[in-house]
Amino acid sequence: MRIVSLLPAATDLVAELGLVGDLVGRTHECDWPPGEVAGVPVVTRAEFDADRLSSREISEAVGGAAHRGSSLYTLDAERLAELAPDVVLTQDLCDVCAVSYTAVSETVRVLDAGPRVVSLEPRTLPDVLDTLTHVGAVLGVQDVAAARLRELRARMAAVTAAVAGRPKPRVAAVEWLDPLWPAGHWVPEQIGLAGGEPLLAAPGEHTKAMEWAAVRDTRPDVILVLPCGFAPERTESEASLLTSLPGWSDLPAVRSGRVWVLDGPAYFNRPGPRVVRGAEVLAWVLHGVAVGAPVTHAEARRLPGDADTATTGD
Secondary structure, three states: OOEEEOOHHHHHHHHHOOOHHHEEEEOOOOOOOOOOOOOOOEOEEEOOOHHHOOHHHHHHHOOHHHOOOOOOEEEOHHHHHHHOOOEEEEEOOOOOOOOOHHHHHHHHHOOOOOOEEEEEOOOOHHHHHHHHHHHHHHOOOHHHHHHHHHHHHHHHHHHHHHHOOOOOOEEEEEEEOOOOEEOOOOHHHHHHHOOOEEOOOOOOOOOOOOOHHHHHOOOOOEEEEOOOOOOHHHHHHOOHHHHOOOOHHHOHHHHOOOEEEEOHHHHOOOOOOOHHHHHHHHHHHHHOOOOOOOOOOOOEEEOOOOOOOOOOOO
16 A cells, blocks of 8 residues: 655554555655655655744744644645555644645545545544554554554553552643643643643643743643654753743742653654653653653753752652
8 A cells, every 4th residue: 555644643653553664655744763764755845944933933934823824835746646645644633733634635636546535633642542543444454553552552551550649740731932832632631641730721622822921820830841843952942932931930840940841743742652652751750750661861851951959750
């Protein structure tokens, strides 16, 4: 089967199902597994250079507070036709995250041999797991999907067991820095799974920009900084957008050194199987509990300048 993935999370799913070898096209942002997808043809491009823009400029480029994301990405229709896919995996959840479902459908409609277009729209953690089952069925590997699903659920159960009975810190997760945007959808459930009390957003919620005063007034015990699409190093380079805000130094999370920079694209922004690793990372961040592989500096690090002598966990 010839697969084109127009969503990084979908590429993660294809890899989880052991079908990277069937992937004939991907987006410019698909980067997992490293080394395995690098040679797969790219069929999209962004209409702006995020590396050269500030968070505020990126926000304005993608539609500002309205979060519309119109015409953010271009799909190479000619290249897509040449690749002759059987299945195109896309999404209809957020036009800021990938090529829109409408754009994909219109492009596919004019192809000589129309591939099957599968739209993935998970909003919650159970939805993400269901997506693995759905994609597995579409790609004809139901048994593999079922086995992977059992493994992921076992890892989630291990996280729950590891943090059981511990005090629940109140956690604010920030998905964008300027304007300030709380993390919604499945992230509150990741926090809850790892033994925290999520603030700012409910499970499954599609959030919107929030005033700093509203965040400050929650007085979180822990702050997670995981901007959508930003590597931790990029996040650290713009940390002053948070640390310069009025009342920042008085927050319990800041005073105790519990402000964490996380790898958002890998474990929190994308609705793929690696969200389970995100919950394992959070078990360490919130409670100092190791579940699965040791948490690395690339996955989670304290925000530079916070109370370096503070201890991890409760």
